[in-house]
Amino acid sequence: MTQPLHIVVCGSIVPDPLQTLEPVSTPAGPGLKNEMMLPAVLDPWAACGLFEAANLAKQVAGSKVYLVSLGPKAKLQQVMMTVAQKFPFELVAVDGPAGGFTEAAQVAEALAGAINAIPGLDKANMLVFGGWASASRAAGATMQMLGEKLGITDQFQGVDECKVQPDGSLRILERIEGGRHQVSICQGPPIVCGWATGNLPEPPNNPQVGMMNMRAIMPALQKAKPAQVAQDGVEWVTVQLPQQRRDTRIVKDVPIEEMAQEIVEWIKK
Amino acid sequence: MHMNDQLDQTADDSLRQSMDVDIACVGFGPAMGGFLTTLARGMSDESAPLESRAMPGMPPQVICYERADDIGFGVSGVVTKARGIRATFPDFDPAQIPLTAPVKKEKVLYLLDPIGASRRPALMKMADAAIKTFKAILPYYEDYAFRLPYIPPFLEKHGGYVMSIGQFNQWVGAQLMGSGMVQIWPGTPVNKALTEDGKVVGIRLADQGVDKQGKPDACFMPGMDIKAALTVIGDGPVGPVGRQLNSELGMPEGHHQREWAVGMKMVVDLPESCTLEPGTVIHTFGYPEPEIFGFMYIYPDRVASLGIFVPSWFDNPVRTTYRYLQHWMQHPALWKHLNGGRLRSWGAKTLQEAGRRGEPLLAGDGYARIGEGSGSTNVLTGSGVDEAWTTGVQLAEGVLEILKAGKPFTRENLEAAYVARRRASWVDEESKVAERARDGFGSGFIQGMIGMALAGFTGGRIAWPGNPLRPHERIPSIEEYYRGRISPQEIEAIRADCKARGAALHDALMEKAGWPAIQLDGQLLVSHQDALLMGGKVQAPAGYADHVAFTHPEICAKCAEQTCVEVCSAQAITARAGGGVPEFDREKCVHCGGCLWNCTKANPQDPEHAVLDFRAGAGGLHSAEN
Known part of the structure; x- marks a missing residue:
């Protein structure tokens, strides 16, 4: 029989993906221009892991979802006003920068500390979820380091599916080259999953869930401890955005194949 | 047919959940x-604790639902005297809120037409010619603009602030959520108010x-x-819940909402060469068209x-705000500050400019109306935020009074506690x-300016007479509007070409009329x-219905103007x-609501309204800098 799962999702905030980002130098190191004014969303990669966690928790009775977020408290509060209506979870907030200019090992250290401090966490039945990469910290190394710090050796990256089988084992699909998946069967928790996009749509907002979650989220934000993740030992040599070129053309009723062909021609130019 | 019937998105109520709040x-x-x-502060008063009736043992449960994806989206930049805001925050420090500065300098510029395409009445043309003739000796003339030597006191904002309402809303919202007394949920459109025998008993959220x-x-x-027990409606000028109740x-006898404007704006990183100091306020009139x-x-x-405001009395059936904004920015008096600048943020919204005449029933059994949708915007002083805040x-002061007295939220109690306060106030x-x-x-631009001056200087005792008309009574045909400038044959050729391409008419018509x-x-x-x-x-989440609906497609199909296309922000x-x-493409809509009040076809069932409906919908702008 499957034991209740304790699913810990690590995910923080990133600037809303359509925002115009401009790196600037600040007295505290590199940052983004107007960072505190930029609208933020839950990191889309981690959000996929969170949706999958909620789905798994629904399937395995007695399971619980924790969201461990390292980010500036004020912005976390704002993003939680959107995320908290989706499904029940418990927030563990860690106060610190989330702009991307942090070092993966320091972030992993802070997250491991926060996870280890969760009271009543059943580490034997723990699934640690997060983004395979991140929209701001795209090194793709944080989850692996976090797993190592937590002593979890079964790690999966680029995950699109994680199912609990009747015998309690876990069937996991990881992305590999050529648009295919590698299928792994794991005896059971604890594991680390760095999620790709998963297969689930964003759940609808449920006001009752929101009200229930928010009663615990506000105290969690007030209790958030500061994390030292962008202080010493890291030197940024250069910071730059990818080059971009924008050509806008409005078309109607153009077949997808024709659009794709035009984009190919545009890239070739 | 009641609007309420139209708004029932699904007839299947078996899956519908219900929740009680206060x-x-x-x-x-x-x-x-x-x-x-104000409510959260009153509820935090430990000397007089209040208890929820919906959840006994808890403090009153107060929940606010906002359509936009965040609480600072879809609003605008303003200049405000901030009287009400400062009364709430006596130690208000503008440095606490990004994009806020005290007002330092105010200018009003009358912009002449440097291109020759503007549609100006004869008297204005004479004034323009006189200004150009004497420009060498006119101390207030520069770059095709005449600076008014005097700003009427009712327009002055001295002592106030310029501020981004997006940032201000975020600042206020963060404090509110931090208080733990109220909950604000963005990304949650409200479909309609629930009514029973003329009473409002709550709200229904939009289907997902x-x-x-x-x-x-x-x-x-x-x-x-x-x-x-109480529903508070502050969903703005085009909010579906407020309009449903209207x-x-x-509406009260003689009241109607027929005067509107679309405000379209940009937030711009100014070039290094710009010397304007923070707190500078420039208002303009006269260009690109006199009414703008x-x-x-x-x-x-x-x-x-x-940005610019395109008002309802500007009777151009192809009234494209974006194109006019681009011409306005390039006026020499403004372009000298802007050339080399960079777009940071953009947006548009409707303003309900009927003011007091557009005031709905402010309170009734189980509900109260506040803000712009309640007619609080002052069109003479050009101020809305401070008035809205104050309402x-x-x-809230009235509600606290009612809660403390243990009374129900009836029309009588709300009128005594809220409406009476509003009636006794500066608002x-x-x-x-x-x-x-x-x-x-309604009679013309010059008559309008004279009317504003008369009303302003006489305390409203004298004004230019007029009767605001409904769009279908007011907006002329394209042929009529361009009479003498573009022939009907040329208009027909442009119309045929645009129809074949599925393009809007405004660019072709404006360029034919001389706009470069x-x-x-x-x-x-x-x-x-x-x-x-x-x-x-701009973006929109999946899983919501289209919020713009063509309620009488047979009329829309034959419409020669399709002003909804031309005006769409x-x-x-x-x-x-x-x-x-x-x-209609929901993923591009910024929810300005301009389409709602620009439709030129009367609804056969209700000529006060048109054949386009603007319903509850999710998404829109994703910028908090506006």
Whole structure:
């Protein structure tokens, strides 16, 4: 029989993906221009892991979802006003920068500390979820380091599916080259999953869930401890955005194949 | 047919959940900010604890639902005296809020037409000629602009602030959520108010997991019913809940909402060469068309908020705000500050400019109205945020009084506790002065300006007479509007060409009328679609129904103007190639609501309204800098 799962999702905030980002130098190191004014969303990669966690928790009775977020408290509060209506979870907030200019090992250290401090966490039945990469910290190394710090050796990256089988084992699909998946069967928790996009749509907002979650989220934000993740030992040599070129053309009723062909021609130019 | 019938998205109520709260609030803007801030403070008073009736043992449960995806989205930059805001925050420090500065300098510029395409009445042409003749000796003339040597006191904002309402809303919202006394949920459109025998008993949220037509689809979840003893409606000028109540419960005798404007603006990183200091306020009139008013407010760190208002009395059936904005920015008196600048943020919204005449029933059994949708915007002083905030504060003071007395939220109790406060305040006193101030614009631009001056200087006792008309009575045909400038044959040829291409008419008609094509620079002069992407970051979540509905498609298919296409701030409503009912793309809509009040076809069942409906919908702008 499957034991209740304790699913810990690590995910923080990133600037809303359509925002115009401009790196600037600040007295505290590199940052983004107007960072505190930029609208933020839950990191889309981690959000996929969170949706999958909620789905798994629904399937395995007695399971619980924790969201461990390292980010500036004020912005976390704002993003939680959107995320908290989706499904029940418990927030563990860690106060610190989330702009991307942090070092993966320091972030992993802070997250491991926060996870280890969760009271009543059943580490034997723990699934640690997060983004395979991140929209701001795209090194793709944080989850692996976090797993190592937590002593979890079964790690999966680029995950699109994680199912609990009747015998309690876990069937996991990881992305590999050529648009295919590698299928792994794991005896059971604890594991680390760095999620790709998963297969689930964003759940609808449920006001009752929101009200229930928010009663615990506000105290969690007030209790958030500061994390030292962008202080010493890291030197940024250069910071730059990818080059971009924008050509806008409005078309109607153009077949997808024709659009794709035009984009190919545009890239070739 | 009641609007309420139209708004029932799904008939299947078996899956619909229900929740009880004490106070349900619709829309988070300045009015709701004032309401919730004052209410939360009152509820935190430990000397007089209040208890929830919906959840006994708990403090009153107060929930606010906001359509936009965040609480600072979809609003605008303003200049405000901030009287009400400072009364709430006596130690208000503008440095605490990004993009806020005290007003330092105010200028009003009359812009001449440097291009020769503007449609100016004869008297204005004579004035322009006189200004140009004597420009060498006129101390107030520069760069095709005449600076008014005197700003009437009713227009002055000295002692106030320029501020981004997006940032202000975020600042207020963060404090409110931090208080733990109220909850604000963005990304949650409210479909309608729940009414029973003329009483409002709560609200129904929009269905999720539906297709464009509102039919159940993947992840279907019917909108939850939120039952509340009091429903507070602050959903703005085009909010569906406020308009539903106007339609269902009626407006007070003689009141109507026929005067509007679309405000479109940009937030711009100014070039290094710009010397305007933070707190500078520039207002303009006269160009690109006489009826179009403009503003430029300078924030700290070389950032400006600027834009134009296209009012309802500007009777151009092809009234494209975006194109006019681009011509306005390039006026020499403004372009000298802007050339080399970069677009940071862009957006548009409707203003309800009927003011006191557009005031609905402010309170009834189980509900109260606050903010712009309640007619609080003052069209004479050009001020709305402070008034909206103050109406929210007044309601909260009344609500606390009612809660403490243990009384029910009846019409009588709300009128005594809220409406009476509003009637006794500066908001109401000044709204009386402004009530007829703009009536003259129905007769012409010059009559309108004279009417404003008369009303302003006589405390509203004298005004230019006029009677605001409904769009179908007011907006002429394209042929009539361009008479003497573009022949009917040329208009027909342009119409046929645009119809075949599924294109709007405005660019072709404006260029035929002499407006030069816009030379895009990719920085500040960008295509309309790039403004959506670069400035507005417009998006819409999946799973919601289309919120713009063509209620009488047979009328829309034959409509010769299709003003909804021409006015659409975001090119979300577009002409159908080959003709027919316009198309709507929810993912581009910025929820300005301009389509609602520009439709030129009367609804056969209710001529006060048109054949386009603007319903509850999710998404829109994703910029908090506006």
